[in-house]
Amino acid sequence: MALDVARIKKDFPILDVEVHGGKRLVYLDSASSSQKPRAVLDAMDRYYETTHANIHRGVYSIAEEATRLYEESKTKVARFIGAPSARGVVYTKNVTEAINLIVYSWGRANLREGDAVLLTEMEHHANLVPWLILKEERGIELRFLPMADDFSLDLTDLDRLVDGVKFVSVTAMSNVLGTLTPVRRLAEAAHAAGALIAVDAAQYVPHISTDVVDLDCDFLGFTGHKMLGPTGIGVLWARDELLEEMPAFLGGGEMIRDVRLDGWTPNEIPWKFEAGTPPIAEAVGLSAAIDYLSALDLEAVREHEVSLTAYAMRSLTERYGDDITFYGPSEPSMRGGVLSIGFKGIHPHDISQVLDEEGVCVRAGHHCAKPLMRKLGVSATARASFYVYNDEADVDALADGLESTARLFG
């Protein structure tokens, strides 16, 4: 079933906002952060208005209800990603913290000087800088799967690169190129080499039906605000056995079973990794976001984004020919709905500024992937990204806006 975008747009209050004197808001920056449907906003309001209390503590009814809502959200998250149980679902403040948790807990406990970790050249800084920090601290070796000329992940040297590594950590979809990486194949290679694999699924889980068992990964991280949910909540899913073995990351309340003046014992998983009061209202919002996405059906979401991306590439090429460059795979079914463009050599900041005047929001910059930008040979790109509330009229607004840009700077 195709998405009814006209109806979906009505669910997002922000899309009624007018900017720059009556211009319709054309939001094309969901890869950075998605907008929120009324159902999510209402669920969070309702929570604060009727049942807010701290969880896992009070025995009174609203505290019990808050605890129930929080734990129910984890069950929904687990089901949403095909995880066997909610015991493997740890809430963090975003995917960046989820990856840091892996590095600081698993990494510090298991990696010594000279141990190798395999990443890719396409990583967001979130899945690079924590490893660089561990490299400085421990002297681990970092290896990188390169990007091929067609913007796919180059697996030519996979066997050699994966040989002897202890850990593999890869993005499932590049937030710059839209490239989908072959996660299952990489998991197979990692496991054959005796390594574990973590997947940065920040750009994947919001758009593509995800099954951690099918992907055969050991860790998977994603972030609520890119999937119609609120900011301030991220997810680390890991296999139960791994979480059991891993040392705690942050210390404090919630994550302990017992504390004495001379020591402490950790709580059970997943709470062992959730120090302090967690993002309760955000968990409620994430629940509502998952309900909303599930009702749309992720298969339909994916289909919609592939066809919109195909439309965008086709119409922009028809209109601007060689003046437009796409940094990413040319085949829409091989990529996500993230379109990094170069246009007539005009700086992305200027493109984005002129588009803003037309109400069109795109991201300009290095997208937190500076090593990849260096490889592409540019300091920045302008990036349009699509989600459930975007339609062909939004793409047309982008194409028209580029015309204004060309007039000013061409």
Next chain:
Amino acid sequence: MPGLEDLYREIILDHYRNPRNRGELDAPPAARVEGFNPLCGDEVVVYLLVGGDGRVADIRISGQGCSISQSSASMMSASVKGKTVDEARALIRAFKGMMSIHEQRLDGSEDDAADAAAQSEVKMGDLEALQGVVKFPVRIKCATLSWNTLAQALDEATAPNA
């Protein structure tokens, strides 16, 4: 609501299309300083040669950036050439004042008065075209990138053992 015409004045677009003093100088004798805008990845390289008379003998700009950072760098280079180091520093202060950036004193008070004085004494000329940038707060960093880099280059060029 500020419009694009406040930002992209004709003179700015002219400096963007025809940047002045683009290129490099041998360093040494010139000071070479790189500036980065971590937000957008823009980078500017300032080559600065201060003569024995304490004046900016030559200046060259390389690097890449948006129209605002490129035109600001171009105008900056044109306006400091031939100036004494002190005059160039006063111009930097005046420019940053125009961008609403006031150096904070340690006691928390701002240097408004000094900046206002600097601004009134210093002839801004074409640089005033960049005033519209203030209405676009995220772009202020683009406009000031080359000026901050120049400040560093002046320090380097006048360091005792440079």
